[in-house]
Amino acid sequence: MLVFDIPLHPPHQTWHIATPGGSHRTFEARHDAVAFAAKLAARLDGAAGRAYLSIEGEDGKWRLFTPDLKAPLQT
Known part of the structure; x- marks a missing residue:
């Protein structure tokens, strides 16, 4: 099972999404991180x-x- 966590207010207002391959993507907008x-x-x-x-x-x-x-x- 994979779970991608998306906080409301991350540090420095930057959202990070880790991929299963070990890399990650960074977003300046929460909407973009969710999408x-x-x-x-x-x-x-x-x-x-x-x-x-x-x-x-x-x-x-x-x-x-x-x-x-x-x-x-x-749940």
Whole structure:
């Protein structure tokens, strides 16, 4: 299972998304980081098990999403 964490306010307002190959991509906008992680998760989902996005909300709670970002998963 792969999980891509996307915080609300990362250090220095820079979002980093690590790829399974060991590299990472850096984004200056949270929206861009979420879009990249969703596309990557969709590509990897099934090939390496399940892939999810864990996104921190404004209330400080982390919610788990599938690559389609339609609704948080019930845990």
